Amino acid sequence: MDIYINNNKYQALDDETIIQVADRHDIHIPRFCYHKRLSVVASCRMCLVEVEGAKYPQPACSTIVRDGMKVNTVGSITEDAQKSTMEFLLINHPLDCPVCDQAGECELQDISLDHGDYKSNYKEIKRTVIDKDIGNLVTTEMTRCIHCSRCVRFGEEIAGIKELGMTGRGEKTKIETFVNQSLTSELSGNVIDLCPVGALNNNLYKYSARTWDLKQISSISSNDCLGSNIHYHTYKDEIKRTVPKENDEINLSWLADSDRFGHEGIESEERILYPLIRSENKLIKSDLDTLNEVVSQKIQEYTLNTTAVMSAQSSCEEMYLFQKFLRDIGISNIDHRSKESDFKYQDKYPVIPSFDIKLSEIESMENIILVNVNITKEFPILSVYLRNAVKQNSTNIISLSAYEYLENFDISHSETLSPKELEKYFTTNSNNILSNINKDNKNLIIMGPSTTYLKNYTNIINNISRYAKSINSKLSLLGDQCNTSGAWAMGILPHRLPGGIEIEEFKQTAYLSSYPKNDLLIVYNLEPEYDFSNDTEIIDRLKNSKFNIFFSSYMTDSINKYADVVYPLAVQQESHGSYLNTNKQLQVFNQVISPRGESKNGIELLLGLSKRLGINIDDKQISEDINKILSNINIKSNYVLVDSMEITNENNTLEKIIIRSSNSNNPTLRRCKSLLTTHDNDSFMSIPNSMKINSESKITINELENSLKIKANIKVHDKPDNTILVKMNGRYEQKIGSYNTSVELS
Amino acid sequence: MTNLCTSTFSLKNPSSIETYLSQDGYSSWKQIISKQIPKSEVITIIKESGLKGKGGAGFSTGLKWSFINSSDQQKYLVCNSDESEPGTCKDRDILRYNPHAVIEGMLIASYAIGASVGYNYLRGEFIGDQWIVFNKAVKEAYEYNFIGENILKSNLCIEIVPLIGAGAYIVGEETAMLESIEGKRGMPRIKPPFPAVQGLYGKPTIINNTETLATVPYIIKNGSEWYKNLGVNDSDGVKMFCMSGHLNKPSVIEAPLGVPFSKLLDECDGVLDNKKLKAVIPGGSSVPVVKGEDIMETPMDYESLMKIGTMLGSGGIIIMDESTCMVSVLERISRFYYAESCGQCTPCREGTGWLYKTLVKIRSGNGDQSDLDLLNKVANQIEGHCICALGDAAAMPVISFLKHFWTEFEYYVDKKQSMVI
Amino acid sequence: MTDAKHIFSENMTKEIDLIRSKFPKDKSKSAIIESLLIIQHDNNGFLNDELIASLANYLSIQKIDVYEVATFYSMFNLKPVGKNTISVCTNVSCMLRNSDDIVSHIEKRLKIKIGESTKDNKFYLKDEMECLAACNGAPMMQVNHINYENLTFEKVDKILDEIAND
Ligand SMILES: Cc1cc2nc3c(=O)[nH]c(=O)nc-3n(C[C@H](O)[C@H](O)[C@H](O)COP(=O)(O)O)c2cc1C
């Protein structure tokens, strides 16, 4: 149909509102409560516009268009209505722009410049609201609130957990949490962007800069495999804050808290600022030339006995170059799967493990099975899509995990299964919930990254793949790190070259365990304490190897003790490169700030070393190669069908389940103090019922070289049996390492 | 003067089911069930009777029922017993003296619209009296199997469920009531969608006032022509008028629509102490005030009151004699809307406070001429700009008081005291 | 969400269950208002954070949902009040019949201002803003939600005496 706005004809769709048509054609209508991704409440009354024939001006955000409707967004009727709303809003709003963080980007300030009538007629006393503490991430200045309710609706509709509410009535209406409760949603920071005034503020950013001084640089999240799009705002070479960059295929208008507050760790005191080399049992400041000299010698000396482990946080460029120079000089023991322990599946794995469907297609699924994943905590952005599916399509969601995870969307059925039970669950599906799933439905299985940590991962993925095939289901393999897909595609694997080309002689092999004697270890951006499935084992290796080369941004105890050289690696925000996200999109990120100290972008460090080893390649060549490799990859499905399987034997040994925490899943996040203290990162473990304990019992955990004693006032879980749950990667709050050699009761 | 809703009021044990049955109560309901009168026919009878909603807006009840989304999904009926409009006190009498008429009306309405549950939402302040009476009446009707499963062996199943609020005028607004039943703050919804399409829990819902529903059984029993003819001249049917304020005998009177105001006044034995009538608010405190002399001979019906610039509203008629200070009355009215604004939409949340505070200022002798203009300006800025009619309800008294009694307000800001003292 | 901690007596949970049964199964929020009324009644006429949190847990809903409701409706008290609540209607119809004088009279008699409770905690004089729907009986008041109409000072004294002596 056609409607007229300011006498110009525009095309409109049937159920559209005036504001949607206007927005699509860049016709400005002021608004506060309306947000395109939230429900329409039409309560602020800022968007009132003249609709010819109507007695009063109508709210553009809620008024549905009619064929031939004539709307005027200019002219005295509209202007008077908007001016009067503005006047009402300002009577109780403090005029404290000079000290308000929102100044310069305040929607109220902007609109009042456009529409306000400066001399206010209001002479009564203004309302003041006492602020309450709602946590470490978002600070409040509630006297400035204009009651648009965006933050409340966000909690209910998007984050799926209502924490902020509207209390009181009439003029005394307030936005607050229940008695000073902190926000716990992993998406909580989004209310900062949604708040059109300076009532909800970013605690990290607070008073640190004025908006008009900020420089905006776009980037990609390095915190999960979805690859949220980000804008960093910098001032004087420091990141002041992080805001979402709209992307309709990924993060929509949102950011997970780990992305928004995840830059805090960059300025950590543990940053490695210089090249370091061991001398008389101590790491001392050195220079890159010296390091390259020593390293190239050692590498050439131990070529055949070298193992190189690289983080899947690295960029595709770093990955490509890393494996290239190593392979060029004859080193093939390369891997990125530091947290895994069962590699038998690897030959059948897709060249790029991925989510397989577009995130926007989630909504149309009828059944979704979640395997070992807490979407809400691990992939907050993904939870928005799942929630929407339940809301729009009543999607039936089943959760099969080792722990009873809470999700912010409705789960129709959930089961707690130990790794062994999980393995069997998909083969004996005649009498369980899976038997209700129909092959003709649209089905999706989402596999959480922590499944790959399990000792029987091969059997699990094999059984799930067979089942998925039988019900015609898509299989989504979520990556553990932001560039896990890239690591597979770039050949950070012992058995495959970039592009998935198999290397016959390395089939069935994997790093560490397959190399009983290593004389040289290269550890790239991984922290031995936190990033390995078996920290004791890696520490053992470090102790016994002849030479240890680290590329790292931060110092840890084990690096300090065992590194022979340390390359000072710039963090992602100080580098540029690209990531392959779980939807197989190659996304480029820019350098946002300059590397701290003498640290350098990984690609520069690697190019320097390669050159020293006589390998000539440059930036341009690397990108060309990557593009060529990716364009040649062709994937049919994510099914992993293994031919011969060893059945996991049934015994009563204790198994370990690791709970991923999205807020400490990489070195920089581990150093974000505000994140680690807000989202329930309490150290936590659960003891199986089969171990009889009481409150007097003491549990001894042999952690690294220390033996840690913990009192057993720890949550006891009933299911699954014979398992112990450990939280992975916690740092400040976390006393227990990623993996423990033994757990004993006394 | 006419007895429908009020027919049991003067009987002994008015609220008991026996009393109601002795007045031929539940005969309409039994007739519908035994004769299996089709739903559409019931709706047609109500439509043709000219019955208009008694809650305030005066919308045709039969027409409203016919809007119900006819799909198979769950539907709801809601009876609005929130009675909170200042000056209105009729529903409380129906609830305590003739509760079975409400129940029977709710049953018939539920049947007509295909609802399996009818909620009656009573305002919280009724908890000590009407709530108890109504609950007891429902229990009785269950015992007689007029409500519940397999009603009178007809396979029909309708539940009638009493609910209670906790103090909020705004919950009388129909969509705010739905929010309240859903267990939320009583904040009105935007319309469309209208409740008949998307109401309680998102399901098609019809909301009617207590008096409206209590009238329904009488219409079914006696026919639409009968009801229509009860009104004077062109008006259809009857209405309960709540006569309060400066009267010798304040009363609730059920009378034909179109009855002249003077006749109602007579029924109350005239103005208190035979003083001169100064002003009348004829439909609850939210409708425009009129001068006494302008309403005296006006027929009390929707159209005639419109002609003199006001409305019939809920039928709450507030009488003010010559000793009344109009500034004080307006201040009191404004205080009410200020206190009862739900707080979601800007003009009402901020504007009602502004009006009230300005009137307090004037009353305390600190106002000046410009404050009178300000009142007018602010009221006009609220009117027509809000989600629900509370904004208008706050604005209309201000505009009309200033219009009819400007000199009195002027006197107050000049002399810093009331003209009538 | 499985947190079922609450501090209600068995009787109270039965009553809440009954209220819940008035609404569709998955609509437990609907039970908030009526439950709060009986919980408040059981707790000397006021609510506190613990009771609010308990109800939220019992109904498996967010605490803020209950809190929103508790702060919206005027019959809920979030601070302790006197045992007997007096609400004098001071809206238009009652005002025209001198209800303000009734309020002053009670204030003087009980030695409190409107909105306060007496020292002995016997009475709470609520600052009632609403019209209590008994306009033809003006001036009127409710004591513990029982109506008393056509008030005179003498009548008020008698009523308060009786309640005080109860
Ligand atoms: C602010 C406001 C308060 C209202 N209060 C009441 C009320 O207390 N009782 C009532 O029946 N209708 C009240 N209404 C009218 C209702 O919204 C609705 O129109 C009515 O219940 C419909 O029933 P009826 O068609 O039978 O009149 C109110 C409307 C508004 C805007």
Ligand code: SF4
């Ligand atoms: S007009 Fe007032 S009561 Fe009605 S929705 Fe707006 S704020 Fe609420």
Ligand code: FES
């Ligand atoms: S943006 Fe339309 S009313 Fe708020």
